Amino acid sequence: MLSKKRFLEALDIIVNMFPEAHGELEWETPFQLLIATILSAQATDKGVNKATPGLFAKYPDPESLAQADVADVEQCIRTIGLYKTKAKNIIKTSQMLVENFNSELPRDKKLLQTLPGVGRKTANVVLGETYGIPGIAVDTHVERISKRLDIVPQKASVLEVEEKLMKLIPEERWVESHHHLIFFGRYHCTARAPKCEECPVLEYCKFGKRNLNG
DNA sequence: ATCCCGAGGG
DNA sequence: CCCTCTGGAT
Structure with missing residues (x-):
């Protein structure tokens, strides 16, 4: 050891x-980072970055993605692995953000992990990148x-x-x-x-x- | 322990 | 062809 x-x-x-190492997912808002990170499970960041511009053009925020049609979201992210599960998760996550969290990301690690598709690794990435909350994903x-x-x-x-x-x-x-x-x-x-x-x-x-x- | 699951690389 | 990719839910 x-x-x-x-x-x-x-x-x-x-x-x-x-020395210049940094997160390579592309995003404009904490919400978009959360979605991109959910999508990155068992997928490369390059693959995610290829799909998210189209996704975020149609669904830039929790309100719009919460009301999206599952089939259309699947279409947007179809080139990413595990896309059926992920489409369902990011819509449900958006709905929960709107309904339970005033459309903002909870800054608490445990609370963030109540969102579907968000586990320990994703929560650490999002909280560290957006709010500088210490953690190791x-x-x-x-x-x-x-x-x-x-x-x-x-x-x-x-x-x-x-x-x-x-x-x-x-x-x-x-x-x-x-x-x-x-x-x-x-x-x-x-x-x-x-x-x-x-x-x-x-x-x-x-x-x-x-x-x-x- | 198993399932989900496409794209890219070797 | 086979392996890997910023995993999570059951």
């Missing part, structure tokens, strides 16, 4: 690899990197990964670190063919050393 000190050293190197990249660096057991749940990262990283760095880890996972420490042979944190990485030695 990698120590806290060693992990923070590796994290600083990762930060320097992608554990997606497929963050989970993979945490396990490759061996800061959690290979069988750890995403919640256990989140709790471990919150222990290792100072709270004021949670939101930015999340983005750095994502960029590292998306563009370097990829799932399929990770670039271990040219990796600046190889000396910290159990997985990488084993990967190169065979």
Whole structure:
């Protein structure tokens, strides 16, 4: 298991690899970020960004999306995976925002998660991006990197990964670190063919050393 | 544990 | 072809 000190050293190197790391979903309002993030489940941000302009042109706010026809919303987002479930969820979420939350996003993590399609990861992303509320969203990249660096057991749940990262990283760095880890996972420490042979944190990485030695 | 599910990459 | 993508609900 990698120590806290060693992990923070590796994290600083990762930060320097992608100093400009940021959220890549495109949105104009907190509501649109929420919808885009719901749509991003098991989908690439590029795929989501391709569909959301058309969706938001027709349904820019909770009021309009709350009254939308399911079939039309499905049409708008059909190129994104899991589109049937997502169409239903974003309409219902919009209805709940209008009816229960005065058309505004609840800033409370638990409350936000009462919206259909919004789980822990999505709530963390939205609250961090819009209001700067500290949190670490554990997606497929963050989970993979945490396990490759061996800061959690290979069988750890995403919640256990989140709790471990919150222990290792100072709270004021949670939101930015999340983005750095994502960029590292998306563009370097990829799932399929990770670039271990040219990796600046190889000396910290159990997985990488084993990967190169065979 | 299983289902949902299209696009892009290797 | 097979794997992966800023998961969530049952």
